[in-house]
Amino acid sequence: MEERPIKESARPEIVVVIDDEYPIRLSCEKILTKMGLRAETFEDGACGLDGVARLKPDMVIVDLKMPGISGMEVIGRVHEIDPLIVIIVVTGYATIDTAVEAMKCGGYDFLPKPFSPDELRLIVNRGLERRRLALEAARHELEQTMLKRRFVTFVSHQLRTPLVAIHQYLDVLRNLDETGDTEARRREWLDRCLARIEELQDLIKDWLTLARVEGGTLFKERIRIDLNCLVADILETYEQTAAAAQVSLEAHLPDNHLLVAGDRSCLSVLFDNLITNAIKYNKPGGKVTVSGSESRGEVVIAVADTGIGIAEKYRPFLFEEFFRVKEDGAGKTGGTGLGLHICKQIVSEMGGTIEVASEAGAGSTFTVRMAAWHDPEAEAGSKSDERQEANIDCG
Amino acid sequence: MNDKKRILIVDDDPDFREAVAYFLEANGFVVFQALDGAEGVRLARLEKPDLILMDIMMTERTEGFFTIHEIRLQPELKNVPIFVLSSLCTHLPDFEIPLSGGWLAHDMFFAKPVDTAQLLAKIRQRVGEAA
Numbered sequence: 001m002e003e004r005p006i007k008e009s010a011r012p013e014i015v016v017v018i019d020d021e022y023p024i025r026l027s028c029e030k031i032l033t034k035m036g037l038r039a040e041t042f043e044d045g046a047c048g049l050d051g052v053a054r055l056k057p058d059m060v061i062v063d064l065k066m067p068g069i070s071g072m073e074v075i076g077r078v079h080e081i082d083p084l085i086v087i088i089v090v091t092g093y094a095t096i097d098t099a100v101e102a103m104k105c106g107g108y109d110f111l112p113k114p115f116s117p118d119e120l121r122l123i124v125n126r127g128l129e130r131r132r133l134a135l136e137a138a139r140h141e142l143e144q145t146m147l148k149r150r151f152v153t154f155v156s157h158q159l160r161t162p163l164v165a166i167h168q169y170l171d172v173l174r175n176l177d178e179t180g181d182t183e184a185r186r187r188e189w190l191d192r193c194l195a196r197i198e199e200l201q202d203l204i205k206d207w208l209t210l211a212r213v214e215g216g217t218l219f220k221e222r223i224r225i226d227l228n229c230l231v232a233d234i235l236e237t238y239e240q241t242a243a244a245a246q247v248s249l250e251a252h253l254p255d256n257h258l259l260v261a262g263d264r265s266c267l268s269v270l271f272d273n274l275i276t277n278a279i280k281y282n283k284p285g286g287k288v289t290v291s292g293s294e295s296r297g298e299v300v301i302a303v304a305d306t307g308i309g310i311a312e313k314y315r316p317f318l319f320e321e322f323f324r325v326k327e328d329g330a331g332k333t334g335g336t337g338l339g340l341h342i343c344k345q346i347v348s349e350m351g352g353t354i355e356v357a358s359e360a361g362a363g364s365t366f367t368v369r370m371a372a373w374h375d376p377e378a379e380a381g382s383k384s385d386e387r388q389e390a391n392i393d394c395g
Numbered sequence: 396m397n398d399k400k401r402i403l404i405v406d407d408d409p410d411f412r413e414a415v416a417y418f419l420e421a422n423g424f425v426v427f428q429a430l431d432g433a434e435g436v437r438l439a440r441l442e443k444p445d446l447i448l449m450d451i452m453m454t455e456r457t458e459g460f461f462t463i464h465e466i467r468l469q470p471e472l473k474n475v476p477i478f479v480l481s482s483l484c485t486h487l488p489d490f491e492i493p494l495s496g497g498w499l500a501h502d503m504f505f506a507k508p509v510d511t512a513q514l515l516a517k518i519r520q521r522v523g524e525a526a
Contacts, residue, residue, distance in 0.1 A: 157452050157482065160482045164482055168411050168414040169410065171509070177421075185417065
């Protein structure tokens, strides 16, 4: 696909006028210039086509009946140069037949002679609007194509990297002579191969989760979810992991349980990702604190760690897919680069927001805001709605 | 000891570096490891290796290309053989490196994962026996 340079808004749009009658050229030029456009006029098809090739105009106004190359032929040749140029056909012997034929050849609109300045302005404005829309669409399509290509390259690289490492270990082990030293390596390398296989599995899992979130299939339902229970469950799951990392877990949630409307599995993925990150990017002796509050119909949950923090320059990119902080400390921690992107997608899908505050070296706090559960029946608890989640016995 | 051939490996994957480095050391080479382009250039200037093994997609997508360029700018490193080791050789939409090596033709290109026996043979061909 040919790359179109992005037009600067300062550049006036160019209109080429091809007509063998001098008065027509002159009046068109006057009117178009007054409209803030750059008008270039030519007296026959051959000169006009040269001009079009050189000027790359946005619009061509062409007389159908001229000596030399006919207007009909000019239309086709102009579109060979750039199919997005809008062509207005002008003629003195207006008939339905010639108009129809010109449209068939690729003309955008038709202007019978004689025409008033207002008629010209109207038709030119309409044509240029169409041109802008067409350019915008082409640019958008190009961007999408580029994004897709980069994504495919990147994902295949991400998927291949762990496989390459595993393959390389096995290849070297096969090619090495047996020695005592090799035996010790063999054990260590097998463990590393297993770790890389886990990395690959995490990547595939996260990628699938992302595809589901983006495809909307992960949001099965919007039911009442008790965040106190959900967070307590997640913290319990990670007790051992946190202990192994010498990180303590704390929850400061109000006695009045925080309730939101959402999908249980989505909310689990969201807080699971935030809490595991807070453990992973912490320091020995550090702390993870999940705190929450509700006011004016909004639930706010903050997951804070006392870890390595995130330098300011990285923060704007934190929620982008496959973004990873390349910094001492963070670089050694494994991860797919998809977790926070997934969080962002889930929160947006729920109409909420997620933001990060951080001090490099001192820790980060991720804050999620979303609408509180609004009970249509004022008295919660007295109704036994099956779609509502039971709200009992949780830490 | 002093006549051992010296090889620099530039790759952001520690496991890949470890496997290849250990294999080359077991075969009598001295190996230096760099985890990115900047470290690669620094070590190349400092250690003046007999041969460099270079990854392409590191922190930046084309980091290896620029690292090679920068190494080549150093007069003392103008002629050091550089073998590119990359998984970019297959027909990805963005990059395609012909197996001949294209503009890297004066050096060699190996697709990852690398056949280590073949890599060793080519290295020996280029820099001579290790010991």
